[in-house]
Amino acid sequence: MDARQLAEQICRTLRGAGHQAYLVGGCVRDLLLGRAPADYDVATDATPDRVQELFPHSLAVGAQFGVILVAEDSEAGEPVQVEVATFRSDLGYSDGRHPDRVVYTASAAEDAQRRDFTINALLLDPDTQEVFDFVGGREDLRAGIIRAIGRPEARFREDKLRLVRAVRFAARFRYAIEAHTFAAIPQLASQIHQVSAERLRDELTKLLTEGAARRSFELLDQTRLLPELLPEIARMKGVEQPPQFHPEGDVWTHTLLMVEELSAGCSPTLAWGVLLHDVGKPPTFTPPAGPEGRIRFDEHVNVGTRMAEEICRRLRFSNEDAAQIAALVANHLRFKDVPQMKPATLKRFVRLGRFEEHLELHRLDCLSSHRNLENYEFVRRFLAETPPEQVRPPRLITGADLIGLGLKPGPRFKAILDAVEEAQLNGKITTPEEALQLVRESYGSGE
Numbered sequence: 001m002d003a004r005q006l007a008e009q010i011c012r013t014l015r016g017a018g019h020q021a022y023l024v025g026g027c028v029r030d031l032l033l034g035r036a037p038a039d040y041d042v043a044t045d046a047t048p049d050r051v052q053e054l055f056p057h058s059l060a061v062g063a064q065f066g067v068i069l070v071a072e073d074s075e076a077g078e079p080v081q082v083e084v085a086t087f088r089s090d091l092g093y094s095d096g097r098h099p100d101r102v103v104y105t106a107s108a109a110e111d112a113q114r115r116d117f118t119i120n121a122l123l124l125d126p127d128t129q130e131v132f133d134f135v136g137g138r139e140d141l142r143a144g145i146i147r148a149i150g151r152p153e154a155r156f157r158e159d160k161l162r163l164v165r166a167v168r169f170a171a172r173f174r175y176a177i178e179a180h181t182f183a184a185i186p187q188l189a190s191q192i193h194q195v196s197a198e199r200l201r202d203e204l205t206k207l208l209t210e211g212a213a214r215r216s217f218e219l220l221d222q223t224r225l226l227p228e229l230l231p232e233i234a235r236m237k238g239v240e241q242p243p244q245f246h247p248e249g250d251v252w253t254h255t256l257l258m259v260e261e262l263s264a265g266c267s268p269t270l271a272w273g274v275l276l277h278d279v280g281k282p283p284t285f286t287p288p289a290g291p292e293g294r295i296r297f298d299e300h301v302n303v304g305t306r307m308a309e310e311i312c313r314r315l316r317f318s319n320e321d322a323a324q325i326a327a328l329v330a331n332h333l334r335f336k337d338v339p340q341m342k343p344a345t346l347k348r349f350v351r352l353g354r355f356e357e358h359l360e361l362h363r364l365d366c367l368s369s370h371r372n373l374e375n376y377e378f379v380r381r382f383l384a385e386t387p388p389e390q391v392r393p394p395r396l397i398t399g400a401d402l403i404g405l406g407l408k409p410g411p412r413f414k415a416i417l418d419a420v421e422e423a424q425l426n427g428k429i430t431t432p433e434e435a436l437q438l439v440r441e442s443y444g445s446g447e
Helices: 003-016 026-032 048-054 108-112 137-143 152-158 162-173 179-194 197-209 213-222 251-260 268-276 300-314 319-331 334-340 343-350 355-367 374-385 399-404 412-425 432-443
Strands: 021-024 040-044 059-062 067-073 079-086 088-091 101-104
Touching: 003 021, 003 040, 003 048, 003 067, 003 079, 021 026, 026 040, 026 137, 048 067, 048 079, 088 108, 152 162, 152 179, 162 179, 162 197, 162 213, 197 213, 197 268, 213 251, 251 268, 251 355, 268 300, 268 319, 268 355, 300 319, 319 355, 334 343, 334 374, 343 374, 343 412, 355 374, 399 412, 399 432, 412 432
Parallel strands: 040 079
Antiparallel strands: 021 040, 059 067, 067 079, 088 101
16 A cells, blocks of 8 residues: 555545545645655544544644544555644644644635645545645646745744745746745745754755755745855855866855756755855955965865854754765865875775765766866776775784784774775785784884
8 A cells, every 4th residue: 555545545434434535735736746746645624533533543643733643554564654634723823833722623725724835735535536726726836836825924924934845845846936925035034043953954955855956045045045044055155266177156156056966866965965065165265365376265175074064063963964964075175186096095085984975976066167077987987996895805904913913902003903904905915914014014013
């Protein structure tokens, strides 16, 4: 059973028990657009208690707001889930996210009025395929318009994340934002900070990974959300670069060109690494000194790495994702040196975690500036021609072998073993015996 089959089954069960039940929201929008919905939602006049009575294994994930989660195992063994929400009206939004109180209703039309945008408030009868539209959503789908339901200011004040969601939907579907809806966004942009860091992070990640990142960030800029959400990115505008390396223009233009190439469904850490790879350039910009000088960004990698780490902390990324994003920023310039690297240095470089993301960031960096892919191809050839056991060879000796030589255990053991590995990776030694001889010659023995 897939999510659509489960949603339709839920509707049949609810209707068989005397209730109204429809597919609702984004899944209806996507079905009308000929897209595969990411998930399915059901709206009904059945109360949460009644839904749980009909579906005993359901979970009350948001029962106070009328939302119950119904789950079943798919044929592949993975659970499929559908949210079932009771028709309701929302009263008051003191925290800018949750309604202070909900009032259940038997009216699908009344329920539609509380939703965010017209294209997300459509209902579909899964049996007859009849669409119910109480807010003009079908016309806006045809016209390619993102329009808030009712007064835009009221809809946005209810949940400030809708400010960013308007941008995301407009970028993803290549729609225009209706004039009154658009005008309300910059008016309320400064209130986006009422949204939790986690929700902002997830929404921004969707902007970057749904295949419309450039348009998303242009709209964030036009709606004045960008300096509120990511002031470090907003500061890239107007920061010029050396034309011999960056004929495309300033740091902002370069970054837009790179995120434009991010494919839908790409790795979130790669996407954030691309966005932040030059974040250290604005604070390190130095204009040309003299007629022969050029623009410089001394230490921009180190500065940018620290800034990326701070942005990840602010947005509450997991430690693992934050470390990968920071690593992408920290290592993005190392590709310029790969032809001159010693074998050991190159092997350690390509052993970086998720190295395919480092390589892809470098490719996009080149294509969005000088377009020289020689070093990219150099690394690809190295990876293709070098057996994995040469890139990550087993250690020739261990600390126990050093003790066997009579050396006293201590902090220098790591330095000794690293030196042995360096020689091994450079092809100077290949056997344990040669490794032990190197140690005797370089560090002596305890005998």
